[in-house]
Amino acid sequence: MPPIAKEICIGNLGNLQTLPDSFTWELTSADSVIPPSSAAVKESIPVIDLSDPDHVTTNLIGNACHTWGAFQIANHGISQKLLDEIESLSKTLFDMPSEKKLETASSEKGVSGYGEPRISSFFEKKMWSEGFTIADGSYRNHFITLWPHDHINNCRIIEEYKDEMEKLANRLMSSILGSLGVTVDDIEWGQKPGNSGSKVGRGAIRLNHYPVCPEPERAMGLAAHTDTTILTILHQSNTGGLQVFREESGWVNVEPSPGILVVNIGDLFHILSNGKIPSVVHRAKVNHTRSRISIAYLWCGPAGDDVEIKPIPKIIGPVGQSLYRSVTWKEYLQIKYKVFDKAFDAIRTR
Numbered sequence: 001m002p003p004i005a006k007e008i009c010i011g012n013l014g015n016l017q018t019l020p021d022s023f024t025w026e027l028t029s030a031d032s033v034i035p036p037s038s039a040a041v042k043e044s045i046p047v048i049d050l051s052d053p054d055h056v057t058t059n060l061i062g063n064a065c066h067t068w069g070a071f072q073i074a075n076h077g078i079s080q081k082l083l084d085e086i087e088s089l090s091k092t093l094f095d096m097p098s099e100k101k102l103e104t105a106s107s108e109k110g111v112s113g114y115g116e117p118r119i120s121s122f123f124e125k126k127m128w129s130e131g132f133t134i135a136d137g138s139y140r141n142h143f144i145t146l147w148p149h150d151h152i153n154n155c156r157i158i159e160e161y162k163d164e165m166e167k168l169a170n171r172l173m174s175s176i177l178g179s180l181g182v183t184v185d186d187i188e189w190g191q192k193p194g195n196s197g198s199k200v201g202r203g204a205i206r207l208n209h210y211p212v213c214p215e216p217e218r219a220m221g222l223a224a225h226t227d228t229t230i231l232t233i234l235h236q237s238n239t240g241g242l243q244v245f246r247e248e249s250g251w252v253n254v255e256p257s258p259g260i261l262v263v264n265i266g267d268l269f270h271i272l273s274n275g276k277i278p279s280v281v282h283r284a285k286v287n288h289t290r291s292r293i294s295i296a297y298l299w300c301g302p303a304g305d306d307v308e309i310k311p312i313p314k315i316i317g318p319v320g321q322s323l324y325r326s327v328t329w330k331e332y333l334q335i336k337y338k339v340f341d342k343a344f345d346a347i348r349t350r
């Protein structure tokens, strides 16, 4: 493979005046967001106020999950201070010179560190974004490299963010399960015999940066995908770019709003629900004048490498059929990174 010319290396994207061919996507009309004149454009994923009574939010969350596989939340208990802190940390990181960022590049095997979107290998064209993944404790060494004098405070922000997000993810999962008529206790988190169930860390954080782009309509920040999670909680800076896909509506913008978080159903929840709720297909577009930051908390529940995930028996019902076979998280991840958007077909039982 020819080496990537330095000027089109991730991290230098914001300095480019024209869109290099390797970043130019052939987008069709089906890829566009519905024009503003269309009635459907008014709809987007609902905002649900988590301070409402439980039975109300459970109902609304259930509807949103069935319809969209996604929803937004207000009054979720994550302080604005913490959201501002992690956003500002991300900005400082991505503002650093490319050489510095590349010192923290994810190694071939490790998942923590700086780099292109993981899904890049499935697409011919390059995406207009860079990211930093925090999946295990090795991010701390990267932070020492990036911030020799301020890594302690920045690690504190990450740990606090992970703790708060994990609590919120558990709460959301209970509500979503509630809307399906089951509880967390109905999930059989099986374990492959003989395995210790090593924990890979329940939640990862992905900091995403989408630099200003000379030709945003022909570029792609992050291509269409579903998340390989139970659910993902996303904080977006005040520049739009996130779009979700629904068969009936096409691509729909999810405009940012201060303090509002986006929740995406991931593939693992789709499996747990026996296909009752979809994992949402989403992507990120880029902007001509403004750069954008998003912070994704990718939550896999108690999914250590060897924990088995399968449709919840109570959801299947006594006469129903399981749509998917049981898979461990590790196995599903391998399937996903081999066949990408055909992963459900690979584990389907009928």
Ligand SMILES: O=C(O)CCC(=O)C(=O)O
Pocket: 206, 208, 222, 227, 234, 236, 241, 242, 243, 282, 283, 284, 293, 294, 296
């Ligand atoms: O930047 C966004 O809005 C989407 C990010 C995303 O989908 C991801 O990190 O998986």
Ligand SMILES: [Fe+2]
Pocket: 225, 226, 227, 232, 282, 296
């Ligand atoms: Fe995503």
